[in-house]
Amino acid sequence: MQDTPLNIVQGRDLSFIREVEAESGQKVSNCYQCGNCSAGCPAAFTYDLQTNQIMRAVQLGLKDKVLNSKSIWMCLSCSTCSLRCPNNIDVANVMETLRHMARRENRVNVPVMNKFWLSFLNTVRAFGRSFEIGTMVLYMLRSLRLTTDVDLAPGALSKGKLGFKPHVVPDGGAKAVARIFRRYEERARREGVRP
Amino acid sequence: MSTSMKIGYYPGCSAKGSSLDYELSSSEVCRILGIVSSEIDEWNCCGSTPAHAVSTELSAALCTRNLVQATKQGADIVMTPCPSCLSNLRHARERMQNPEFKKRVDELLDEPAPEVLPEATSVMQMIGKLCSAEDIKSHVRQSLAGIRIAPYYGCLMSRPAELMNFGDPENPTLMEELLAACGADSVLDFPLKTECCGASAGIPHRPLTSVNSGRILDVAVKMEADCICVCCPLCQMNLDLRQKQAERQVNAKFGIPVLYYTQLMGLAFGCDPKTLGLNKLIVSADRIVDRIRALNTARKEAQGGNAA
Numbered sequence: 270m271q272d273t274p275l276n277i278v279q280g281r282d283l284s285f286i287r288e289v290e291a292e293s294g295q296k297v298s299n300c301y302q303c304g305n306c307s308a309g310c311p312a313a314f315t316y317d318l319q320t321n322q323i324m325r326a327v328q329l330g331l332k333d334k335v336l337n338s339k340s341i342w343m344c345l346s347c348s349t350c351s352l353r354c355p356n357n358i359d360v361a362n363v364m365e366t367l368r369h370m371a372r373r374e375n376r377v378n379v380p381v382m383n384k385f386w387l388s389f390l391n392t393v394r395a396f397g398r399s400f401e402i403g404t405m406v407l408y409m410l411r412s413l414r415l416t417t418d419v420d421l422a423p424g425a426l427s428k429g430k431l432g433f434k435p436h437v438v439p440d441g442g443a444k445a446v447a448r449i450f451r452r453y454e455e456r457a458r459r460e461g462v463r464p
Numbered sequence: 465m466s467t468s469m470k471i472g473y474y475p476g477c478s479a480k481g482s483s484l485d486y487e488l489s490s491s492e493v494c495r496i497l498g499i500v501s502s503e504i505d506e507w508n509c510c511g512s513t514p515a516h517a518v519s520t521e522l523s524a525a526l527c528t529r530n531l532v533q534a535t536k537q538g539a540d541i542v543m544t545p546c547p548s549c550l551s552n553l554r555h556a557r558e559r560m561q562n563p564e565f566k567k568r569v570d571e572l573l574d575e576p577a578p579e580v581l582p583e584a585t586s587v588m589q590m591i592g593k594l595c596s597a598e599d600i601k602s603h604v605r606q607s608l609a610g611i612r613i614a615p616y617y618g619c620l621m622s623r624p625a626e627l628m629n630f631g632d633p634e635n636p637t638l639m640e641e642l643l644a645a646c647g648a649d650s651v652l653d654f655p656l657k658t659e660c661c662g663a664s665a666g667i668p669h670r671p672l673t674s675v676n677s678g679r680i681l682d683v684a685v686k687m688e689a690d691c692i693c694v695c696c697p698l699c700q701m702n703l704d705l706r707q708k709q710a711e712r713q714v715n716a717k718f719g720i721p722v723l724y725y726t727q728l729m730g731l732a733f734g735c736d737p738k739t740l741g742l743n744k745l746i747v748s749a750d751r752i753v754d755r756i757r758a759l760n761t762a763r764k765e766a767q768g769g770n771a772a
Contacts, residue, residue: 311660314675345660347623348624349623351623381669386514397508398480398508399509405667421705425705432480436477438507442507453572
C-alpha cells in the first residue's frame with residue numbers, strides 16, 4: 270500500500286500519458302478519481318499502488334512509478350474496473366497496456382507472474398496446445414518453487430484430470446503455431462524490445 | 465430443432481485435460497438437444513491469459529489461426545464451452561477489424577487472414593439460442609426441483625459487456641433460465657455470481673486465488689447451497705480442486721460440490737453420472753445425484769398416492 274503522497278516534482282514524463290492513451294485507445298485523462306476501480310478490484314489487497322492511483326500517476330506522467338509498480342503484474346484482467354468506470358475508460362485495458370510497456374522495457378517487478386506466463390507459452394509453442402503438467406514443471410524450475418501445488422497432485426492425478434502426455438496439434442498444426450512464436454520473437458528482437 | 469448453420473466446435477485445451485468432465489457433459493447435452501457441430505481441424509491453444517498478458521498481437525495471432533481454420537472447413541460460427549477461450553477469440557475478431565492491428569498480426573501468420581472472420585459464441589448461448597425452454601423441458605426425466613443451486617458465472621463470460629453480449633454484465637441470467645427449464649426451483653440469487661475467482665494466479669500467487677475463491681465458497685455455503693453451478697473450466701478447477709487450499713486460507717470447512725451446468729442438465733435428462741464425468745469431481749457430487757433421485761421418487765410416490 271502507498272503510504273507517502275505521490276511525488277509529482279521528480280521524474281515526470283509528460284509524453285507518457287499520450288503514449289499510454291495511444292497504445293490503449295483509452296482516454297486516461299477523463300479519470301476524475303471516483304475510486305470505483307479500486308473498490309471493486311479482487312486483486313487490490315496485493316497492490317502497491319491502487320488502480321485509481323495508477324490512473325492518477327499516468328495523468329501526472331510518473332512513468333517510473335507506474336511501470337515499476339507491482340500492481341500492473343497482479344491485475345487478474347477480470348475487467349470489473351472497466352465495467353464500473355463512470356467515464357467508460359477500459360481500465361483493465363490500460364493496466365494491460367502498462368504491463369506490455371513495462372515488459373518491453375524489461376521492467377518485470379513481479380517475476381513469478383512472468384515466469385508462469387512464459388512456462389505456459391513454452392508448452393503452447395512446443396505442442397500447439399497448452400500442457401498442464403509441462404507448464405508446472407517449467408514453472409517450478411524457473412521460479413525454484415519446487416513444491417508449488419504438490420498438495421493438489423494426488424487428487425488431480427487420481428481423477429485422471431492431468432495427462433502426462435501433451436496433446437500435440439496434428440498434421441503440422443503444431444509447427445504452424447511454432448512459426449507464429451518464432452516470427453513474434455524475431456520481430457520483437459528487430460524492434461529492440463523484450464518479446 | 466434443426467438449423468442450417470454450420471457450427472465449428474473449439475474445445476480449448478482444458479477440455480482435453482483438467483475439464484474433461486465439461487467436455488463429456490456438454491457434448492452429451494448437445495447431442496440430446498440435437499445441436500450438431502464439428503471440431504475445428506488442427507485447432508491450437510488460444511493463448512489464454514498468458515498470451516494476452518504478454519502481447520495483444522501474439523494472442524490475436526493464436527486466436528486468428530483458429531478462426532481461419534474454422535472458415536476453411538465451412539463453419540459459419542465457432543462455439544466453445546470455455547469463457548476464457550471465448551473472450552480471446554472475440555477480442556481477436558474485433559481487433560482484427562482495425563487495419564493497422566491486422567497488418568501487425570498478419571505478419572505473424574503463415575498467410576494474411578481474410579477480412580471477415582467468423583464470430584465465436586459459447587455453448588451456453590448456443591443452447592439458449594437454438595432451444596426454447598419447452599424444447600429443454602421435453603428431455604427432462606428427473607426434475608432438479610428442490611436442489612439449492614448457487615449459479616456462478618465467473619468474470620469472463622459477461623465482460624466486457626459490449627464484446628461478450630451476455631446480458632446484464634453484473635447479473636446474467638441465462639444459466640438460471642436453462643436450470644429452470646430443467647425443473648430447478650431453488651436457484652439462489654447469488655450475489656457473487658460474476659466476481660473473479662482469481663484462477664489465473666493460482667500457480668504463481670496462491671493467496672490472490674485462495675482469498676477470492678474462499679469468499680465465493682464461503683458465501684455459497686452460508687446461503688445453504690447444495691452445490692455451485694459453473695460454466696468455466698478455470699473457475700471449476702479453482703473452486704473444486706483448490707477448495708482445500710481456500711479452506712486453509714480462510715480457516716473454514718466447505719466441502720461443497722462444484723458442477724458444470726451441463727452436468728446438472730445431463731442429470732435432469734437422466735444421463736448416467738459417469739457419462740457426464742461426475743466421477744472426475746474432487747468434492748464428490750454423489751449426494752446431489754442421490755438427492756435428485758430421492759426428491760423425484762418422493763414426488764412420484766406422492767402423485768401416485770393422490771391418483772390412487
